[in-house]
Amino acid sequence: AVCGRVCPQEKQCESRCIYNKMKKPPVAIGYLERFAADFERENIKANNIELRPSAVEKNGMNIAVVGSGPAGLSFAGDMIKKGYNVTVYEALHEIGGVLKYGIPEFRLPNVVVEAEIDGLRAEGVNFVKDCVIGKTISYDQLHQLGYDGIFVASGAGLPRFMGIPGENFIGIMSANEYLTRINLMGAGRPGEDTPVLKGNRVAVIGGGNTAMDSVRTALRQGSKTAMIVYRRSLEEMPARVEEVHHAQEEGVEFMTLCNPIEYLADEKGRVRAMKVQRMELGEPDASGRRSPVPIEGAIEEIEVDLVIVSVGVSPNPLIPNAIPELEISRRGTIVVNEESMRSSIYDIYAGGDIVRGGATVILAMGDGRRAAAAMDKELMKQEK
Ligand SMILES: Cc1cc2nc3c(=O)[nH]c(=O)nc-3n(C[C@H](O)[C@H](O)[C@H](O)COP(=O)(O)OP(=O)(O)OC[C@H]3O[C@@H](n4cnc5c(N)ncnc54)[C@H](O)[C@@H]3O)c2cc1C
Structure with missing residues (x-):
């Protein structure tokens, strides 16, 4: 049931489906598994079925x-x-x-x-x-x-940061911290004590599943603008295709071929803007994806009041x-x-x-x- 919801089927089971060779859409194996597991779970609940241990002798x-x-x-x-x-x-x-x-x-x-x-x-x-x-x-x-x-x-x-100037300003945090506060500690829910910053203009840096989860969470937390800032193009994004589609449908803005190079703060030390370097795609790198190359002089300042850094974990x-x-x-x-x-x-x-x-x-x-x-x-x- 978990895999049917979160696995990148397009790269895993579905990419090996024999239907691909027949130029037909692959069997939606993830959805089938999800249906079967959901059916089983609901059946257990509806019929009050007691879960029992397998009959196996202890060693x-x-x-x-x-x-x-x-x-x-x-x-x-x-x-x-x-x-x-x-x-x-x-x-x-x-x-x-x-x-x-x-x-x-x-x-x-x-x-x-x-x-x-x-x-x-x-x-x-x-x-x-x-x-x-x-x-x-x-x-x-x-x-x-x-x-x-x-x-x-x-x-x-262990979250990674980019090590660029201003990354310690108030209003810049890792995706891990942001999501843990909301998902595990109940931040943003009425009656819960855990605080979380709510931005009007939220930038999420990165293009993986964690970035998509963060940006869609920011929208649900009430941000007016929630954007993905990613240094390559949409095609190179590592997130599941479905997550990208959902984010697009929900109104997330995608600033692709952009890389933050510095954050700027107001007099209280709270982030107010970021400088981004525009990029273009160069030759493929070790990962096989075309690598982003800075376009000389193409630097812009963009207003933001919350930045969620999602550039990988250790x-x-x-x-x-x-x-x-x-x-x-x-x-x-x-x-x-x-x-x-x-x-x-x-x-x-x-x-x-x-x-x-x-x-x-x-x-x-x-x-x-x-x-x-x-x-x-x-x-x-x-x-x-
Ligand atoms: C926001 C987000 C979205 C993701 N989306 C997807 C997705 O859509 N599809 C997908 O396939 N993958 C996704 N991933 C990646 C996937 O979740 C991970 O690859 C997977 O959870 C790794 O599983 P794990 O069991 O190795 O570790 P984890 O799930 O990280 O679990 C490790 C656990 O160990 C505990 N722990 C650590 N040290 C100790 C210690 N010393 N003592 C006791 N406990 C300890 C931690 O608290 C944690 O609970 C996502 C990851 C993130 C962060």
């Missing part, structure tokens, strides 16, 4: 999962069904990772995520919230608690910092064997964004499943 081994995003949840689901005792530790006060704190309700309703979590609870997965592994509980303490295997799925929640540094023996790549990701998802430490496996950098929900879920299969195989071998 007495204990597994810890760090992080409750899609990688952690899919891993937990597979391991519990293989007979392990599974505990998922989550730093935040809600289970779900980006599915809860990042992707807004209008795109992925919380009831859908909750239904998946309820299913795991019914299977017997134990969830511990407000617990930061590496701070509240150390790696050594996890061993003392008797865990036989650890799966790290701590995501890529791996969460908490676990890499807490376990110095863990092999970490130059990008800050945990290095794993691609097939088994096992790290340089024998009992730690990892998957999702902490291994890939910012990627997608379905890739994170696939990692969780591969890691579960490999960890189970290894632990069963040790048992013999």
Whole structure:
């Protein structure tokens, strides 16, 4: 149900549909999956069906999962069904990772995520919230608690900024902060204490899914003008095609081939404008997309009163910092064997964004499943 709502089907399942070869539109696999999963969820609710654990014999081994995003949840689901005792530790006060704190309700309703979590609870997965592994509980303490295997799925929640002048002015924040305030902390809803700045002219910098979620959220928060500022053209945007269409339909302005180079503030230090450099497309870069090249002298000043920076994320540094023996790549990701998802430490496996950098929900879920299969195989071998 989650994937049917958020996966970039045009690049994943639908791009491999045999209908493409027949020059016909691909089968809408995502929508079909979404229909089936929604039907099942509503059926369970309407008929008050009690969720029961699978009839599987417990093997007495204990597994810890760090992080409750899609990688952690899919891993937990597979391991519990293989007979392990599974505990998922989550730093935040809600289970779900980006599915809860990042992707807004209008795109992925919380009831859908909750239904998946309820299913795991019914299977017997134990969830511990407000617990930061590496701070509240150390790696050594996890061993003392008797865990036989650890799966790290701590995501890529560290926002990047552009490092341009004025980026610290009031009214400029990361998409992570903006979306977390609204989605997780209830900012903007009557009766909630969490504040959030509401702009009249909001600029969201970037062209990914996070940027689309932020700009559409800004419209819902009441901004008069909400614009995407992206340094390449519409064709190169990494966001799902559907998200771009929805944003266009809702009246988002697209300033493509534009890159902010400086922010300007009023006397109180609050952002009032941004200078943007107009770009043109040059030769393809390493990603295969045509790279943006500045047009000399083409600099404009544009009025803005809220800027949301959505130019990518870095791996969460908490676990890499807490376990110095863990092999970490130059990008800050945990290095794993691609097939088994096992790290340089024998009992730690990892998957999702902490291994890939910012990627997608379905890739994170696939990692969780591969890691579960490999960890189970290894632990069963040790048992013999
Ligand atoms: C706004 C937004 C929109 C997106 N839209 C899409 C989309 O449309 N389609 C798509 O496929 N992908 C999308 N993505 C990307 C996708 O959400 C991620 O690739 C995916 O969630 C990664 O899953 P994960 O399980 O690795 O990590 P996450 O979902 O990031 O979960 C990691 C969890 O680990 C917790 N954690 C971190 N460190 C610790 C610790 N030390 N102890 C305990 N807990 C810890 C974090 O609090 C977090 O809850 C989007 C991302 C964002 C931010």
